[in-house]
Amino acid sequence: MFNDRGYPKGGPGDPFEKQQILDQLRLRVARAHGRQTNSQMRLPVYPDQDRTSLCGPAVFFYALLMDRPDLYAQSIIDLWETGETTIGHLHIKPSYACCNPKNFSNKAPGDRIPPIDWISLASLRDSENGLLNYDSPDDQAAGITFPGAIESWFVKAGASVVFNNIQLGSVNLDRLLELLGFVATAHHVVSLVNAAMVDGGAGVGKNHWILWEGTPETSNGVITPATSLEETITHSNFFSWGMVGHLVTRGYRLDQLLDKIFGGQVFTRIP
Structure with missing residues (x-):
């Protein structure tokens, strides 16, 4: 469901290739919960907004990762496979534009934000937006999160x-x-x-x-x-x-x- 316009789906360097996503998820969950791995993959231990304005979604997905790593991983797999997911009563369904971001990569595939973090953080932010699609790491205004949204996400997820x-x-x-x-x-x-x-x-x-x-x-x-x-x-x-x-x-x-x-x-x- 996700496609980097600069490195299209199925082509060389596709940052959203499924096995890469699964490998990133396994590594993220293991490291976040203190388990040693032999992987040399460069990936932040926790959800990383990197150069985007997705700090609000990052806080929510950090909490989810620590509380329910199973739901954290499954939600990202669901988003990759079907384009939507539900966490408790929190339904996330990003727009076509969010699933096909522009300027997603710079000098290398997925070098502006980890692909699993775009799938999760950007999808959550985009799902909440009314008029503005969140379709690029450069998009600052559409990534802003207000306190009411943070509360809504946690409560809908069951907190x-x-x-x-x-x-x-x-x-x-x-x-x-x-x-x-x-x-x-x-x-x-x-x-x-x-x-x-x-x-x-x-x-x-x-x-x-x-x-x-x-x-x-x-x-x-x-x-x-x-x-x-x-x-x-x-x-x-x-x-x-x-x-x-x-x-x-x-x-x-x-x-x-x-x-x-x-x-x-x-x-x-x-x-």
Whole structure:
């Protein structure tokens, strides 16, 4: 169902060739759940939006990968084979344009975003769009995800909303700690942020989604209500751009971090 116009289906270099998709899925699921493999394939461990604006779908599919790797893999196989899939009550059916993206590859087949991530992330985003097809990694506007869409995806997939403190302006320390208090094995804590807080990120305003896996720390330990806003963040743990770990921009102080966070949403795990 998916075809790179630059490297057409069935031809040399076809990035959506089925065996490649299956190999990527097996490797992704294994690595994400800590299993060793002998594969030399270059593939991010977790869903990676790469050069696209698909951070919202990436957060959802990261959660699905960690909670239900079986559903994660099957949904992508379904999309490849039939052009649609259903996760709980979340129905995903991308447009013809999304399945036949333009400018999908640059110097090599599938080098702008991993093919399994286009199939999953772009399909989810495109299914939600009304007038705008998401048909290219270059398409920024059609890839934007608002908080209501994030909530809808999780709830339709079977999760429940536990907490929400997304706000117009930046959070203060108390609001951030209130949100991060939900970080646990039973919850997913998703935040709307400015990408500049992520090492290598940029932009202005609310332009990126992350998923917290731990509370940031300074040299004095985990941040608390008593932590000075001038202290530098020395450790963090969240998902963004295909990675999980300490991804806060180097040298960021706590006050700078707070300025780039606009609250978040908490969901139960996807059953």
